[in-house]
Amino acid sequence: MKSLLLAACAAVALMSSAQAAENYKFALIPKGMDNPYFDLSRDGCMEEAKTLGVTCIYKGPATHEPATEVQIMQDFISQGVDGIAISVADADSVIGVIKQARDANIPVITFDADADQSVRQAYVGTDNKEMGRELGRQLIKAHPQPSTFATQSGGPAASNLNDRLAGLYEVLKGAGWTEVKGSPAFCNDDSALAAQQLSDFATANPDIGAIIPIGGWALFAPKAYRNYVDANMDKVKAGKFPLVMPDTLPVELETLRDGYAQVLVGQRPHEMGQKAMQMLLALKKGEKVPVSNVVGLDVVTKDNVGNFLK
Template sequence: MKPVNALLFAAAAAMLGTMVAPLSADAADKVFALVPKNMNNPFFDQARDGCMKAAEEIGGIECYYIGPGEHGGGDEQFQMVQDLIAKGVDGLAVSVSNAPAIAKAAAAAKEAGIPVVTWDSDLLPRDQALRATYIGTVNTEIGKEIGKRLIALKPDGGTYCIQSGGPAAVNMNERMKGMLDTLPADKWTQVAGCPLYNNDDFPLSIVQMTDILAKYPDLDAMLNAGGAPQMLPEAYRQLTSRYEDRIKSGELVLLFVETMDVQMGFLKDGLSHGQVGQRPYEMGYRAIYTLNDVVSGKTVPDPITVGLDVCTPETADSCKTK
């Protein structure tokens, strides 16, 4: 293991103002850092839990979970990854916010002999040789499932708006591509001003959704490449209550990514017409096993894919996998 000073990690975390899982008092043989896009999202909480479970099973492994406390364009995540490299962690697993920036950090990690895997969101194709593998879903397939669900509900087409996270997030862009490739251009038109980018800012996502629905009262569909508006349950319920008749009649279709418990509640209540879920617990779990394989000299497949859960109101009680 490279020298890792727990006090330095704690000080760095305190300076960055984040809440992180502390390093154990008795040093582990290896320290692997799991870096989410932010730490205020239950999606990433599940990945953390998978990471901790894998570390416990392997033994002698520290899952060090650290990331920006809030949303952002990726600058804080980039700095954190740089700091982790400087402190000599044994491996990095990063959900990439800003692909070009993290590519620079991955190059520095490679030079320092620190393996990098990506999960949930990958580097750009030109930079993927800098990491050992990507662990997650095929993000274009997520977008395709959203598109297919919309076509099934409204085969005659109409108008729609896509809401996404960060404009530099590869996973979000791939999901949008999947939607656009699936929706027939002769039947479906995206309204002016869309796509919307909320940068994983939950309050902003509600404001954007509120504004676009007010601007286009006859909008046929709101497609979300993530689940940001649903992460503020009271605000989401308040917003959708204004359009409850249109939503429940199917005039206004709402489709989202992820299947967190709160989101499944909206699906069951008729305030969503579909949820396409990833498996974040498995991503965090497999990230640690994969890094351990890499540092042990083993060859790992690229990519390592986890499945999708496609949930509708009719299948809400049986569709979700941990």
């Protein structure tokens, strides 16, 4: 009888624990809801939340807007969510609101883009400086002779993008490449503007050796991007204008498959969304998590793009 009673108590405890987990609500805040890159983080978050028995709430600014991102995080604090993961658009702007959340005993981590001077408890995402380096390495592999280049970023206050720029410059400038006037351009995650900026660089610098953005924004405007490549296709086919681009979303993989890119250096946003839920649940339970949680990179060429498209 005593053993049966103990078993029943254990079952009740397990049920109570499961019910508590099911009630946890964790927020995932992207830089912009209009950026398809973050759709993969959303999917990873939703899938992992279902596995863990928690709720993933995905909400961010309609478009890249740091002030709106801060307001959304304040709203989540007021709602009393059980944890927040945020991709930081402006590292300085979130320091205060992250402290507000921590003061309210809400676990906070960053994903994709960090704010390491804040009191966030952990980061999960890419080693962005290494991503910049890899973009540079792949460009040199495709174009061994040093030349001129231009690059493009999203927003000037995003620490992850600034780290990528630093890695790219380390490799390219170290190998004798020269950056043209007006670079980097900032598109504020606007795909149409990003594609236009690439075209503008090519027009202003007809002998440029490469235009290598550190984010895949232009490829999310496929018609405009392909028009840009078509205008420079003779140089591409002659090996004088390599197309090394970031990220491996389906539209980008299709771009490479169709000959409008030669190399993609991709992040793993789906995995970031999954790990964000795992980490927030652990923190909510009072467990410790590593401060830095780096996910890997994928290099895709025509030789393996079919595997990624599957």
